[in-house]
Amino acid sequence: MNDMRLLQRTQGMNDIKIQANGVDVFYADNHAIKDVSVEIEDKTVTAFIGPSGCGKSTFLRCLNRMNDTIDICKVTGDILLDGEDIYDPKVDPVQLRAKVGMVFQKPNPFPKSIYDNVAYGPRIHGLAKNKAELDEIIEKSLRRGAIWDEVKDRLKQPGTGLSGGQQQRLCIARAIATEPEVLLMDEPCSALDPIATAQVEELIDELKQNYSVVIVTHSMQQAARVSQKTAFFHLGSLVEYGETGKIFTNPEDSRTESYITGRIG
Amino acid sequence: MSEASTNNPAHAPKTSLLASDARTKRRETAEKRFRMYGIAAIAVGLFFLIVLAVTIVRSGLPAFTSAVVDIEFTLTEVQFDEAEGTVFKTKAYQGFFNAALAERLQAADFDVAFDEKAIERLLGKTGGTIREFFRANPDKLGEPVSFELPASSRVDGYFKGRVTRDTLVDSRFLQVSDLDIVDAMVDAGVIKTVFNWNFVTGADTGVDNPGGAGIGASVIGSFFMMLVVLVLSLPIGVAASIYLEEFAPQNRFTDLIEVNISNLAAVPSIVFGILGLAVFIQFMHLPQSAPLVGGLVLTLMTLPTIIISTRASLKAVPPSIREAALGVGASKMQTVFHHVLPLAMPGILTGTIIGLAQALGETAPLLLIGMVGFVARGYPDGVVSGFLDPNSAMPAQIYTWAARADAGFYEKAWGGIIILLLFLLAMNILAIILRRRFERRW
Ligand SMILES: Nc1ncnc2c1ncn2[C@@H]1O[C@H](COP(=O)(O)OP(=O)(O)O)[C@@H](O)[C@H]1O
Ligand SMILES: [Mg+2]
Numbered sequence: 216m217n218d219m220r221l222l223q224r225t226q227g228m229n230d231i232k233i234q235a236n237g238v239d240v241f242y243a244d245n246h247a248i249k250d251v252s253v254e255i256e257d258k259t260v261t262a263f264i265g266p267s268g269c270g271k272s273t274f275l276r277c278l279n280r281m282n283d284t285i286d287i288c289k290v291t292g293d294i295l296l297d298g299e300d301i302y303d304p305k306v307d308p309v310q311l312r313a314k315v316g317m318v319f320q321k322p323n324p325f326p327k328s329i330y331d332n333v334a335y336g337p338r339i340h341g342l343a344k345n346k347a348e349l350d351e352i353i354e355k356s357l358r359r360g361a362i363w364d365e366v367k368d369r370l371k372q373p374g375t376g377l378s379g380g381q382q383q384r385l386c387i388a389r390a391i392a393t394e395p396e397v398l399l400m401d402e403p404c405s406a407l408d409p410i411a412t413a414q415v416e417e418l419i420d421e422l423k424q425n426y427s428v429v430i431v432t433h434s435m436q437q438a439a440r441v442s443q444k445t446a447f448f449h450l451g452s453l454v455e456y457g458e459t460g461k462i463f464t465n466p467e468d469s470r471t472e473s474y475i476t477g478r479i480g
Numbered sequence: 481m482s483e484a485s486t487n488n489p490a491h492a493p494k495t496s497l498l499a500s501d502a503r504t505k506r507r508e509t510a511e512k513r514f515r516m517y518g519i520a521a522i523a524v525g526l527f528f529l530i531v532l533a534v535t536i537v538r539s540g541l542p543a544f545t546s547a548v549v550d551i552e553f554t555l556t557e558v559q560f561d562e563a564e565g566t567v568f569k570t571k572a573y574q575g576f577f578n579a580a581l582a583e584r585l586q587a588a589d590f591d592v593a594f595d596e597k598a599i600e601r602l603l604g605k606t607g608g609t610i611r612e613f614f615r616a617n618p619d620k621l622g623e624p625v626s627f628e629l630p631a632s633s634r635v636d637g638y639f640k641g642r643v644t645r646d647t648l649v650d651s652r653f654l655q656v657s658d659l660d661i662v663d664a665m666v667d668a669g670v671i672k673t674v675f676n677w678n679f680v681t682g683a684d685t686g687v688d689n690p691g692g693a694g695i696g697a698s699v700i701g702s703f704f705m706m707l708v709v710l711v712l713s714l715p716i717g718v719a720a721s722i723y724l725e726e727f728a729p730q731n732r733f734t735d736l737i738e739v740n741i742s743n744l745a746a747v748p749s750i751v752f753g754i755l756g757l758a759v760f761i762q763f764m765h766l767p768q769s770a771p772l773v774g775g776l777v778l779t780l781m782t783l784p785t786i787i788i789s790t791r792a793s794l795k796a797v798p799p800s801i802r803e804a805a806l807g808v809g810a811s812k813m814q815t816v817f818h819h820v821l822p823l824a825m826p827g828i829l830t831g832t833i834i835g836l837a838q839a840l841g842e843t844a845p846l847l848l849i850g851m852v853g854f855v856a857r858g859y860p861d862g863v864v865s866g867f868l869d870p871n872s873a874m875p876a877q878i879y880t881w882a883a884r885a886d887a888g889f890y891e892k893a894w895g896g897i898i899i900l901l902l903f904l905l906a907m908n909i910l911a912i913i914l915r916r917r918f919e920r921r922w
Contacts, residue, residue, distance in 0.1 A: 279807075281803070281806065281807070284802075284806060284812075286729070286730055309809055309810070309811045310809070311809075312806060312807060312808070312809040313808070313809030314809075316807065316808065316809075317803075317807035318807075319800065319803055319804070319807065321800055323798075323800035323801060323803065323804040324804070325801065325804060325805070325819060326801075326823065335805075335808060335810070335818070336808035336809060336810075339808075339809065339810055339814055339818075340809060386804070389804075389808060390807065390808060392808075393808050393809055
């Protein structure tokens with residue numbers, strides 16, 4: 216890790232995209248997230264790090280209400296997207312998820328063609344008026360997903376026939392296609408080899424120009440490489456949150472330091 | 481230090497990979513024994529399967545053939561007018577036919593006493609058939625016409641080895657001396673065995689006429705019944721499964737429903753039969769013996785099978801697919817109908833067809849609601865009558881035949897089994913084809 220470079224990575228303050236205030240999450244009796252408050256900036260990559268089972272995924276899934284699909288999961292506290300409470304009863308989680316896209320740990324393309332994979336979101340949200348527009352969205356999304364050149368000649372072939380890294384980039388392109396404002400990624404590289412990981416990381420770096428990206432990772436190197444902000448979770452609590460450079464070089468909390476230096480994890 | 485060194489591979493006694501030690505030998509024998517058990521089990525299974533298949537084919541094939549008297553016969557216009565002028569018209573036709581038959585046999589050096597009563601025993605009353613033919617086709621008068629008249633069931637049995645000279649007891653149906661005439665007819669080439677289309681297309685007959693019995697009418701009965709089952713159980717079953725699996729909240733009530741559905745699948749079919757009798761016939765006053773009612777009863781029986789298999793296939797769709805769809809902003813409903821259901825389709829179809837095949841072979845509940853074999857006396861007049869008129873179904877027809885005294889019916893029962901199995905085979909092949917078609921392994 217190049218400490219000097221990390222320190223130089225200064226941030227112009229961006230707008231707050233997501234604001235979480237006193238969020239608690241329970242899986243039945245299991246108190247998985249304890250009073251977490253965090254401000255996630257627009258056009259920034261925010262990394263969630265922490266030991267396995269500390270609640271990174273759980274918190275991430277609160278941000279697009281994916282936890283709603285788990286019956287036993289209860290979320291309390293406020294989460295505001297552009298100042299609007301996403302847990303307000305008037306909010307349709309489906310609409311929310313179109314705005315807050317998600318990429319999962321294991322690449323999960325639909326068992327359909329590459330084209331249909333990307334086209335699915337725009338189709339159900341009515342983003343394209345005709346075939347030409349849809350084609351355009353698909354090309355744009357695949358380009359942004361940094362996979363266009365590899366698949367442009369085989370759009371009609373199944374998405375599941377791609378390699379793991381390609382599949383994950385296809386999933387990112389699929390998430391981008393619905394024009395989200397926030398992109399949530401839950402360990403997007405953990406099933407990928409180093410080369411594919413490098414490609415996806417490069418992609419994430421580009422995505423931050425347009426989106427607010429939140430990435431969960433268990434690799435501290437990855438957090439250091441791609442993120443501007445880092446949040447360290449431990450046993451369901453947010454221990455420390457700040458500039459990535461600062462967290463990795465000069466953490467305030469001793470638990471953060473222990474984790475970074477490999478003593479807990 | 482010395483203890484540690486025993487664990488050090490460098491100090492362990494050298495063993496050769498080429499010589500297997502006692503442990504390995506024991507494991508290998510155990511594995512070999514297990515393989516032998518498996519092979520033996522499969523061999524026993526195969527043996528019984530073959531015995532079953534051979535028995536069915538051997539006992540059932542005779543039902544598909546029948547002995548007929550094939551004779552060329554010319555009726556002149558004079559004879560026609562003469563016969564139509566008499567009081568016992570069919571009797572007159574029978575006379576002309578017998579004369580023709582006698583002539584034909586004499587031409588073939590026939591030297592057995594020819595007796596009109598005996599011919600009646602062998603062929604039944606032939607006059608009616610002949611009269612009907614010539615009244616319908618008067619232009620055929622004066623030219624030779626080839627008639628194929630079915631021999632009586634006992635003569636048929638004589639050909640198939642069911643009736644022998646030793647076992648035959650003289651009766652009004654057949655006498656030993658009649659068999660001489662049969663033998664002579666065989667020598668003269670008048671009698672022969674042909675494919676019995678009537679068995680495939682015909683209807684059930686009275687208990688004393690096994691020769692004329694056919695399974696066609698009850699095939700139609702089964703068809704209309706299965707139509708009811710398919711139209712009701714597939715949509716209801718799939719809708720119920722989707723709701724229970726994807727939308728229903730997990731609570732005591734849905735747990736109770738779940739347990740009850742599993743239990744329903746194990747309820748004996750005769751219970752559904754008596755339930756159908758009580759509810760559909762006695763309470764709702766639907767017609768007795770109607771394929772509609774049979775279909776309703778079998779629907780009740782098939783639903784649990786379809787629901788269980790549909791839920792299993794819905795469950796088998798990987799959660800990552802649901803997450804993917806929800807993640808791009810699909811609603812629960814869209815997720816289920818766009819992604820989960822298509823992936824579960826092969827399983828659903830297989831389950832449905834297996835459920836339908838079970839229903840097709842079900843007998844007991846049909847007997848309780850009156851769809852017994854002997855009501856299958858003819859084809860329905862149309863679609864409505866196909867659902868509402870008394871009819872039987874294949875397995876009930878087979879059961880009825882098997883219960884009848886005349887050995888001729890026994891053969892029909894086996895023949896019916898062959899037809900039933902052909903339908904089941906066809907359904908299973910359909911299930912495989914549909915599975916292949918919908919199963920997209922990408
Ligand atoms: N679907 C679930 N049902 C019940 N408990 C869960 C579920 N998902 C996660 N948990 C629990 O919540 C806690 C946090 O898990 P998670 O958010 O997956 O951690 P991380 O992603 O940081 O490894 C763990 O104790 C885990 O057992
Ligand atoms: Mg996780």
